[in-house]
Amino acid sequence: MEIFDYDNILLLPRKCRVQSRAECDAGVTLGGRRFRLPVVPANMKTVITQELCLWMAQHGYFYVMHRFDIDNVQFVREMQSQGSFASISLGVKDADYATVDTLAALGLVPEYVTIDIAHGHADSVQHMIAHIKAKLPATFVIAGNVGTPEAVIDLENWGADATKVGIGPGKVCITKLKTGFGTGGWQLSALKWCARVATKPIIADGGIREHGDIAKSVRFGATMVMIGSMLAGHEESPGATVEVDGKLYKEYYGSASDFNKGEYRHVEGKRILEPVKGKLADTLIEMEQDVQSSISYAGGTQLMDIRRVNYVILGGDNAGEHLLM
């Protein structure tokens, strides 16, 4: 198997088919809704808030609310009463089952539920998918996180409508160090490996460090990418603002860090500071423009045209040109 990651892959251009990059559509469909960008902010406490969720939905972006210290039922009610779709996260514990039961009893149907646990290839996820499908059959279920084709096949067979791929490539992740497992360091080739067997959308989660990594993810099979660190350092970001030597930073911590958990038990995440880089809206616009450019380099007009391009692997044992035949 070829092993590579975002920093040692380059995509190869095809003849341009547009007069302007404005003709390229960076939009993507997930769960029957069209979004203007294949990017979703990570469902983490230092990345997303209810206010940002509403703003994103109202401006044509997908979002997934985090699942920590919030009332999911109230969240669904408030988002839907403001005319937005509701996209929540759940774990696999008794309280999460109770949330599903309450939503169903109240007739509150979230449009999207993301089952979000560290090791998503698990019986607990199978049971939770079955429970959601029984109680909220219209809800689009994203399940993860996983890092192997076997896991993608199982989750899809268990009823997931999309899978989330990425165990340990995140910037605040220490899973690789603490457990010896994961896709950290080879996330892009793990995505390719998983995408070969996927019949439903994949969200590539973690490891995106540059805007060009969005196109690379799409090339290797992602429908969408989930991004934490690159979206955590904005003026609107919920992490605490910290000043160091006159420069402003936002704190960004892992969901499995002691900062999020409130205790040091099964810690697989750490806390870092991200430099504040202006407004989220401006970064999302720049990402959209960069994805439009990517599509034009791919010789296309639509996001999925990126899937057709060849690529080179730079350096290492797998170095070389890879042509689509």
Ligand SMILES: NC(=O)C1=CN([C@@H]2O[C@H](COP(=O)(O)OP(=O)(O)OC[C@H]3O[C@@H](n4cnc5c(N)ncnc54)[C@H](OP(=O)(O)O)[C@@H]3O)[C@@H](O)[C@H]2O)C=CC1
């Ligand atoms: N993408 C990634 O690489 C990772 C992401 N995370 C994020 O951190 C947050 C917390 O995750 P998580 O700890 O799973 O959530 P929870 O604390 O809600 O745990 C979910 C359930 O899975 C169990 N569990 C957790 N890890 C494992 C494992 N390795 N093997 C077997 N059972 C397990 C837990 O039990 P118990 O705690 O008793 O074992 C619990 O019952 C999530 O948002 C998750 O996405 C965390 C690590 C890696």
Ligand SMILES: Nc1nc2c(ncn2[C@@H]2O[C@H](COP(=O)(O)O)[C@@H](O)[C@H]2O)c(=O)[nH]1
């Ligand atoms: N191993 C861990 N992974 C985590 C933790 N908290 C979040 N995450 C994952 O990281 C991505 C974001 O990655 P980034 O490279 O864009 O910053 C996020 O979506 C989760 O899947 C954690 O504590 N440990």
